[in-house]
Amino acid sequence: MSSSNIRDLQRELENKANDLSKLQKDIAKNHQVRKKYTVQLGENELVLKELDLLKQDANVYKLIGPVLVKQDLAEANANVRKRIEYISAELKRLDATVQDLEEKQNSKKEAIMKVQQRIQSLQAGKGKA
Template sequence: MAGGKELEMQLEREAKAFQTIQKEIQKNHQLRQQFKTQLGENELVKTELDILDDESNVYKLIGPVLVKQDLVEAKANVDKRIEYISGETKRLDGALKDLERKASEKRQEVMKMQQRLQDLRSQAAK
């Protein structure tokens, strides 16, 4: 059963690769959740800024200090953040699809190797 040892080592490598992909998927989900939270917060800010009239005072927190900011500039900054966050979310969605495809392929490989190893062991037992 010399081929069996080699197959076991290959199976172990593939299983580790599968686990690595699973960790990347989990990290992707965490990042996507953070971006969705930020998107919600920024959309809420945008809604609040849209309610204000042109004469309203807007302040931006920079460190421990509130600094007066132009309303138009504040709206533009929030729009840019929303655009950036939306773009990152789409990028992460694409990466997630790719990772899920890779995970599925690795899972199939691992299952095939496990089956071959089991077949080798049952043949060796005979």
């Protein structure tokens, strides 16, 4: 009976380890996306600083596909500010998601340790008998 318990626990341990691996992949993917958004945020903040240096009558062009299209300075400013707002909101959302995933990861690690301890105690009890 003890060996079937150990087998069941080992199966449970394997399932929990697979779940943990999936969580770790999700966390890594989230970090990659966050990194991309952080770079974009920096670029957009730099563009905003450059736009703030321009005079009101300055020509501003926006690249749309292969074409440079003249754009109003106020409109360009507003577009960049909206983009910064959006990227900041996405970063906050990603931070919350990563925090949630890390909490789940920690609870999975604890569950795995408990199962490992149960297996060890069953094997130790079996060894004495």
